Amino acid sequence: MKTRPNYAAGIGSFVWLLIVAIPLYVMISGTFQTREEFGDNGPLSFPSSFTLQNYADAITSGFGRYFLNTVVVTVGVVAIVLLLVPPLSYAIVRSRSRGASFVFRFFLLGLAIPAQAVIVPVFYLINAVGLYDNLLGIILPTAAFALPICTLILSGTMRDITGELYEAMAMDGASPARAFFRLVLPLSKGGISTIAVFSALQAWNGFLFPLILTQSESTRVVTLGLFNFQTQYGINIPGLLAAVTLSMVPVLLVYLFARRALVQGLMGAGGK
């Protein structure tokens, strides 16, 4: 249909490419340079030597531990979300009780509550139950705040299961639990992987809850480690860039091997 190339769009997209790519180039190339070289030649210059020392420095300065903590938090959050959201969505989509439609509206309302708004009482609560400076203290509120969007996503998926399938199950005398495990879960695989990725990203990238609910090095997660590294060794820019790059690697792997699930997980509420 289009007849002539759109030069304005071509130039615009090229300019944006530079804006996106130059910082990423500096980020990657900086990690392979020594501090002296980076300082002398400036961030935009081409690396003339090659070193992996910055990655070694980042890992020995504690990032190994931080990664382990973040993995624990991520696994915990995903586990809670996968345990709670499918039965909830099932009830929202299939239950005839008035409570279920009330619950759906309740979670829609929950979308509007920013985590910052409740951080003080959450801090109080976590302290009161003795989970301050404990990874579980990060896991619980992070999982809770992932619930509304996950519920929306999974309810959307479950709505697509046709009534005939349920009726066929009921005809065979299947209980709601049996229908849930034999019909609903297998047919909601796409939605379930989306909410798993979405909640994993929330946990992996989470900053506010760890910042406020932990303090010691043994419970530090990667995002806080980056912040801490920056305030302590702000002058060691190649080391800092190596730490930033390392923090991206797991997400990059998911991007390379499960692109569709990652994009949908990233989109969350925006994706529809």
Add this chain to the structure above:
Amino acid sequence: MTTLATRRQAAPGGSTTSRPARSGASSVGRPGFAWALPATIFFALFALVPLAAVAVLSFTSWSGLGDPEFVGFENWETLIADPVMLKSLWLSLLFIVLGVVTQTPLSILLGVWAAGNQRNRAILSAIYFIPLLLSSAAISVLWRALLDPNFGIPGQLSWLFGDGNLLGTQSGAIGVLIFVGMWQFTPFHTLIYQGAAKGIPTVLYQAAAIDGAGTMRQFFAITLPQLRNTAITSIILMVVGGLTTFETVLILTNGGPGTDTTITAFYMYQEAFQSFDFGVGSAIALVLVVVATLISLVVVKVSGYDKMNSSLEGL
């Protein structure tokens, strides 16, 4: 199976009579409310109860140790008289407006452009996407390093950036925060628009082309109106995101210079967790909830979004 088929065939004729029987039969296999309970209780405990608690705490004085002490309207009086609070609200508004104004046109253009199916567009889209793989904390740390006055890009390109201390002035610091926000969030909104633009029926463009409409005309007469609902979703997300921006401010400017980039969300953190005045912090948090809800309601109302049930369901 045969009963199911016959009943379905009979339905159009006697739908009123068959309805109660049908629901009676099928509610046997339906889950009860109990299925929703665990998640609901869990969410209430960490979101709804705290929301009520924040309202109560805003009338107390609490330093984090011991128990909160009831002080009436004292925190609210402090806040109303506090020039930093007022300034933070204006700054938040400025952040939201500048964020929406910079990100929306850019992501619409990029999204529509990327929705085309030329091969180079797919490759460029993959590169545009990369900032989404980084956390807010990582992006803020990255830009802080890139903008370092001594070792960063401004130092190397001093003909462009002058003395290179971009974060030293209010306009510079705001500009940097808006730019970093754009760098971080445009890919996300581009994806939203790209998905929506791909969904616009090609028939519309073919009809317009037959009527002699050029590319520009097609963009304004078809593409933009078709993206309206998407734009509302995207803008609501930008507004709420802008209002609650936190990592970027903490890591890049720490609210400075002075209080020149102390937006309300960051001021709440400072009052509660740096000055240990949790009462005032809670009051600011409550303001934040009210403002977030109001803005969302206004956007929904102005746009007529609330009248579109199906879109809301899909959100």
